[in-house]
Amino acid sequence: MVRGRLHGIARYALELARRLPALAPDLRFMGLTAPEGLPSDLGALTPSIPLHRARAGFLAPLLEQPTLLADLLRLSPDLFHATSFSLPGLWNGRLVATLHDANHLALPENYSPVHTLYYRLIVGPRSKRASALLTVSEFSREELARHLNLTPYRFQVITPGVDERYQPAPPSELRAFLQRHQLPARYLATVGNTKAHKNLALLAKLAPELPVPIVLLAGKGAAKELGFPASTLELTELPEAEMPLFYGAAAALLLPSRYEGFGLPVLEAMAAGCPVLSSNVSALPEVTGEAALLLPPEDLDAWREATLRLLRDEKLRQSLVEKGRERAARYTWDDCARKTLAVYRRVLDRAPAAR
Numbered sequence: 001m002v003r004g005r006l007h008g009i010a011r012y013a014l015e016l017a018r019r020l021p022a023l024a025p026d027l028r029f030m031g032l033t034a035p036e037g038l039p040s041d042l043g044a045l046t047p048s049i050p051l052h053r054a055r056a057g058f059l060a061p062l063l064e065q066p067t068l069l070a071d072l073l074r075l076s077p078d079l080f081h082a083t084s085f086s087l088p089g090l091w092n093g094r095l096v097a098t099l100h101d102a103n104h105l106a107l108p109e110n111y112s113p114v115h116t117l118y119y120r121l122i123v124g125p126r127s128k129r130a131s132a133l134l135t136v137s138e139f140s141r142e143e144l145a146r147h148l149n150l151t152p153y154r155f156q157v158i159t160p161g162v163d164e165r166y167q168p169a170p171p172s173e174l175r176a177f178l179q180r181h182q183l184p185a186r187y188l189a190t191v192g193n194t195k196a197h198k199n200l201a202l203l204a205k206l207a208p209e210l211p212v213p214i215v216l217l218a219g220k221g222a223a224k225e226l227g228f229p230a231s232t233l234e235l236t237e238l239p240e241a242e243m244p245l246f247y248g249a250a251a252a253l254l255l256p257s258r259y260e261g262f263g264l265p266v267l268e269a270m271a272a273g274c275p276v277l278s279s280n281v282s283a284l285p286e287v288t289g290e291a292a293l294l295l296p297p298e299d300l301d302a303w304r305e306a307t308l309r310l311l312r313d314e315k316l317r318q319s320l321v322e323k324g325r326e327r328a329a330r331y332t333w334d335d336c337a338r339k340t341l342a343v344y345r346r347v348l349d350r351a352p353a354a355r
Contacts, residue, residue, distance in 0.1 A: 003036070006240055008160070011163075012083055012098070012160055012336075014045040014047065015045070015336070016083065016336070016340060017029070017047035020341060021048070021049055023338060023341050029049045030050050030051070032075070034053070034057050035057055038051065041239065041240070043241060044165075052075060055070060055071060059115070068086075068091070069091050073091075078094065079093070084098065084100065085099055089121075094131045095126070095129070096130065096343055098134040099127065099144050099155075100140065101143065102140065102147045104118075106143060107197050110197055124149075127148055131347040131350070133154050134158050135156075136158070136160055137261060137283040139261070141157055158336055158339045159287075159331055160262060160264055160331065160333070162268055162331050165244050166244045168272060169245055174248055177245040177249055178249055181235065183249070184212070188210065188214045188252055188253075188254055189246060189252070190214055190215070190218070190254045191217045192255070192257065193219055194222050194225050194226060197259040198258075199279070200218060200226050201226050201227065202297065202300060203216075203228070204227045204228045206307065207231065208231070210311075211308075215234075215246075215250070216232055217237075219236065244271075244272045245272075247274040248273050250269075252274065252276065252277055253275070254307065256303065257297065258279065258281060258282070261282070262287060263283055263284045263288075266288055267331055270288075270292075270325060271328035271329070273324075275317050277310065278292045279295060280296060280297075288327065292324065293320070
């Protein structure tokens with residue numbers, strides 16, 4: 001699943017891959033990548049473990065499951081960790097599976113029928129036979145259990161972390177970032193994509209009423225597709241190394257999503273010293289605690305008032321910055337990797353699984 005733009009699931013896999021070998025020198029790790037391999041611009045996130053290219057990609061018609069079986073039989077691991085919902089339905093070895101959310105079942109209108117069918121025919125049945133199931137929030141645990149007809153206690157919650165590079169940057173670096181991308185001294189940041197549950201259309205309605213522009217990072221053409229005004233500034237892509245600067249230079253991050261299994265951008269923004277306005281639904285209140293302004297995702301008036309208040313009230317802004325940095329510091333990738341390794345050892349200590 002590590003391909004194209006670096007989304008949260010991809011980061012999760014990469015962060016584990018670069019930390020686990022150092023934590024467990026007695027174990028040998030391998031990585032299974034997409035057929036085209038990993039992106040070339042991962043920098044420090046590039047794993048140092050041996051990597052093997054899968055013979056077919058995720059959801060490749062008629063090929064994914066038999067070729068994934070062939071790959072696993074060839075590599076013969078004692079344990080396979082599926083770090084997303086691409087599970088090996090035909091392989092009966094020890095499986096640890098991380099299911100980040102129940103999007104495909106809770107919001108089927110956002111996905112093709114193939115994705116929903118895959119979840120019902122592959123993910124659901126194989127989850128029931130997995131050696132261990134992980135997820136990233138209490139919200140996702142309840143959602144997955146409900147949609148997959150499992151007890152919530154079948155899932156262990158291990159939260160993601162925040163990369164150490166997400167720190168407040170020196171003013172000189174922020175100024176250089178703004179000049180490099182021709183951004184104004186004050187702007188509001190938002191990230192996501194054009195899927196309906198990300199709810200960026202609410203910000204398109206809000207943008208004309210704001211005294212500073214929104215800088216949108218949601219893929220090429222997202223601003224036009226979602227109806228943002230001409231005042232909106234669109235960044236189609238940013239190198240991963242510049243994301244802390246994107247957040248750190250912003251007056252605030254606006255995240256009006258209706259459904260998030262976790263919501264890593266809110267933590268990364270907080271760690272970089274950016275105050276957050278977030279929806280008050282799904283996993284977002286669980287992640288932000290009291291360190292963000294939480295708003296109903298459909299209440300345009302509430303978003304307008306809160307955004308304007310934050311832009312005018314420097315004391316409130318600084319309070320949110322301090323609370324946000326304190327909140328983000330609780331989430332580390334090292335802690336995530338240690339807890340995940342403990343799951344591996346527990347599974348490996350059991351009797352050998354049938355092959």
